Amino acid sequence: MTARVAITGLGALSALGNDVPTHLAGLRAGTVGIGETQGVDVSTMKTKISAEVRGFTPEEHFEPRQLGLLDRTSQFAVVVARQALADAGPALEGVPRHRAGAIFAASVGFHAVDDSYHKLYADKAPRPHPFTVPRAMPSGQVSHITMDLGIHGPSFSVASACSSASHAIGTAFHMIRSGMLDVAVSGGAESQLTYGMLKSWEALRVLAPNGCHPFSKDRAGLVIGEGGAAVVLENMDRAIARGATIHGELIGFGMSADGMDITAPDMASAADSMRFALEDAGFAPEQVDYVSAHGTATVLNDKTETAALRHVFGDHLARLPVSSSKSQYGHTMNASGALDLVTTVLALREGFLPPTMGFNEFDPECDIDCVPNAARNAPIEVAISSSFAFGGLNAVLALRRYNG
Structure with a gap:
């Protein structure tokens, strides 16, 4: 027998804001958190x-003795995990030690590496x-x-490049559904904004120059x-029994x-991967109301993703909103699946379609309703959130609105 899996806590830290309410406000307002790099x-x-x-400000969240052990990525991870658990209330109360877990995206501490190289070589x-x-x-x-x-x-940590957080959350989902865990904190965090990594991405020639x-x-990267x-x-029965939101x-x-x-x-x-997620959920493609796309804004990714959507959804794609929130908070790499999932949960809960900002010109190879340049109110019952990583490691999460 398999258990239903409830989402009882949310945490977010992005270019739109440092908690879930400000992240949500930015999504609805069409705020673009992209700008000239300051750090x-x-x-x-x-x-x-x-x-x-x-x-x-790290000092607002951690004691001085802790900061020497925490890369910026780990700081982000702990803060969003705290937010999610605080939002969930006493989710861990009364849970046996072996039945609560944490599954997160793996991520190198890039700031620690960059700082060490600078000390040694510069x-x-x-x-x-x-x-x-x-x-x-x-x-x-x-x-x-x-x-x-x-x-x-x-x-434990899961490594699959840009799909890491989605794989982590999907693994936690499986562990609760199968009865291995009662509660799991899952997600991802990452900061690759260091001199070395920015130069490395620039060398790959996939970065957009202006948005x-x-x-x-006109997408350029x-x-x-x-x-x-x-x-x-959380196990759905347990969440209902304790009166969780x-x-x-x-x-x-x-x-x-x-x-x-x-x-x-x-x-x-x-x-x-999209088809497998829907089969696992027991839903037909025609029942999906919204897709949170991987949507990186590279020429190849977006047209390939559109073709995959057409393959899965067929004629239903003409009526299916598909948007990329990376247009608002950038590509957070190993954390992206977690931020995109939280964005999708908020869309379901609040009844709106997050926009694809920066849309300037229709591309016949991307013939979808990408919710261009402004959020729209819409009832959403079923959605998927897609992650398609370098190396061809794909992970898609399916979710639905909770109506009691």
């Missing part, structure tokens, strides 16, 4: 824009910061979450963002691997 010297770079988290220091290794390790954020929240059950324009004919998001997933219900998870190319996406595999 890194970009004077020698061609690409000078990013989607930074503004007004985040400053000619004899050694880097003594805690460089724990600050940089990809599982650091989930370790800090377990310590901060007092979680002692199955906890993020998903599905628009992605915009790097930073941030994080977390959800508390239920933001939505996670109902399906689909995965696939392209097995083709390290950077180029594959239409058939992307379509498979």
